[in-house]
Amino acid sequence: MPIFLIGMMGCGKTTIGKVLSEILNKRFIDLDEEIEKKENMKISDIFSKKGENYFxxxxxxxxxxxxxxDAIISTGGGIILKKINREFLKKYKTLFLYVPIEEILERVDIKNRPLLKNGKNKLFEIWEDRKDLYNQFEKVNLSNLSVYESAAKILYYITENNEEIIENDFQSVILKTKGLENLKNEKNIFVSNSVNRIYGDYFNCPxxxxxxxxxxxFDNLDILYRYLIEKExxxxxxxxxxxxxxxTDLIGYVGATFKRGVKIIFYPTTLLAQVDAxxxxKTAVNLDKIKNVIGTFYKPEKVIIDPLSIISLKEENYIEGIIEAFKVSxxxxxxxxxxxxxxxxxxxxxxxxxxIIKYAVKVKLDIVSKDPYDKNIRKALNLGHTFGHAFESYTNIPHGLSVGWGLIKELEFFSTNLKDKEYILDFLNKIIPRNILxxxxxxxxxxxxxxxxxxxxxxxxxxxxxxxEVGKFKLKNINLKHIKNKY
Structure with a gap:
């Protein structure tokens, strides 16, 4: 079935549509581009030579x-002007991508925009003429959202609900598409600013x-403890x-220590958190620049992973999670x-x-269930973290990217006879930003x-x-002087 994107010129229908098509592995069709191919001329030329009615x-x-x-289809801004078009679009999944005119003015290019030949301010008049027609369709507010944030929000409108339990005796983990919808009637929600900006409609007074x-x-801990006391x-x-x-680290630690332990539920929204944190x-806070040096072991009641949320991530944050999952492999x-x-x-x-999420979660929980308090086999999950944490503390480079850097260094230093090392390093070199390498x-x-x-x-x-070798590790006690001399 087709999915149609409608909205004002400059709202991002083409850019976002292409991204959605890659995410969903669907074909992408831009109607304006198809018209230009058919007529063998630019839309501005069609308007000037043959007229708007012809177009x-x-x-x-x-x-x-x-x-x-079965495609993501981007339409022209004026597609809704004809009643017969609106009636057709209402038979299918059609989303109105709303962006305020003030934002559109900042981003739109008048090139190949025949309706803006006399200037961008024409947009206000066009909006007034069309807004009631657009609002006949399901509206997705994309104000102040990036392309990937917009795509993640749109996925909530076009993706089916799906739920799967990832079995493990140690911890309850649920993979649930559109899982954040669960939270509309919940209370005591603690959410990051970036997630609230995209999905705030699903949270009740967070x-x-x-x-x-x-x-x-520790300053934040003090504020949060007082907040919980105030809320009784x-x-x-x-x-x-x-x-x-x-x-999850912070609220996990607060939950573990407030009144000697209250229940916590995690909805991790980054890939790094979903496959690791x-x-x-494990819960923890930092002291000065030393990572996770104050912490405890305290299991959440359950973890609900919504894979759609990771689409919203900035590129470096997305790559962080890929690196942590690759470490598990x-x-x-x-x-x-x-x-x-x-x-x-x-x-x-x-x-x-x-x-990838299902695989990484299953492997990590299998390891943790055998060694919940980090006495032996669980230490394998620290692969890349010795050098990575030090690099993170020294450079303030985000955690997952620092672990990627640490993986490379530890493989080079300690896995001298690793058969597939070149393949592994090649993968890491392709996804870690050059400025970090x-x-x-x-x-x-x-x-x-x-x-x-x-x-x-x-x-x-x-x-x-x-x-x-790949799939086989050994925990080794390394003399720090050896690292210092070798490095």
Whole structure:
């Protein structure tokens, strides 16, 4: 079945439509481009040489031919002017992409826009003439949203509900498409600012937290404890954390320590949190620039993973999650899930991402269930983190990207005879930004942070997981002087 995107010129129908087609692995059709191909001339030339009525007739005829296309279809801004077109569009899934005129004015280019030949201010008049016609259709407000944020929000309107339990005795994890809709009638929701900006309609009076690692500090703990006291939260209540790993870490720690433990429920919305931070029952805050040095083990009641939410991520945050999931594959062995699908991963193909999430969650929980308190086998999940955490503390580069850098360094340093090392490094080099790979580092400062690592077992040794072959690792006690001399 076709999915039609309508809206004012400049609202992003073509750009967003192309992204949606990649995510859903569907064909993309731009009606204006199809008209230009058919007439072998630009739309502005069609208007000037043959007139708007001629253009509208071709536009309608082409629209009616779209009924059997399983595609994302971007339409021209004036498609809704003809009643026969509106009646046709109402038979199918048609979304009105709303962006305020003030935003459109900033982004629209008058090139090949015949209706704007006398200037952009014509947009106000066009909007007044058309707004009632647009509002006959399902409206998606995309104000102040990026392309990927817009695509993620639109997916909530065109994707079917689907729920699957990822079985594990240690922790309850549910993979639920459109899972954030669960929260409309819930209370005690703690959400990151970026998530609230996109999905705020689903949250009932949430407590909005700033984005980023900076929220994981003692000042914020004090504020949150006082807030819970003011709200008279007791041990029968649940705290619901919606956001990335910083939100689940912080609210997890608050839940673990307030009144000696209240229930917590996680809705991780970043890929990094879905495959790592929200799983396994670790909670933590930072002290100065030392990551997660204050923390506890405390399991959430349940974790609900909505794969649609990760589509909204900025590129670097998306890649963070891919790196953490890829790390798991080095431990478990299925690196082909990543290496063979690198182009689909880059396009954020939803089916591929769901496979990656399910795989990474199952592997991590299987490891954690055997070693919940991080005494032995669970330490394998620290792969890339010894160098990665130090790099993160030193550079303030985001966690997942720092782990990617750490993976490369640890593989180069310790996995000297690894058979598939070139394939692994090639994958990492293709997805980690060049500026991170090429960053110059003061070795002494980096080593200083490694000495503060929570995995230190003595003044001289640290336990590091070393990949001997894909799917096989060994926990080795590495002398810190060896790292210092080698690095």
């Amino acid at each position: 509208r007739e071709i536009e309608s005829n082409l629209l009616f031919q779209m009924k059997d296309n 407590y909005v937290l700033d984005d980023g690692e900076k929220i994981k500090n 939260i007791n041990r029968s209540d649940s705290l619901i954390a919606v956001g990335g790993g910083t939100v 929200a799983l396994g029952g 080095l431990i478990d062995g299925n690196i082909n899930l990543f290496i063979d699908n690198i182009e689909k991963i880059k396009k954020r193909d939803l089916n591929t991402l769901i496979k 090429n960053m110059e580092i003061n070795n002494e400062n980096l080593i200083k942070y490694i000495y503060q690592d929570k995995k230190i077992i003595s003044k001289e040794e640290i336990t590091i997981p070393v990949i001997e």
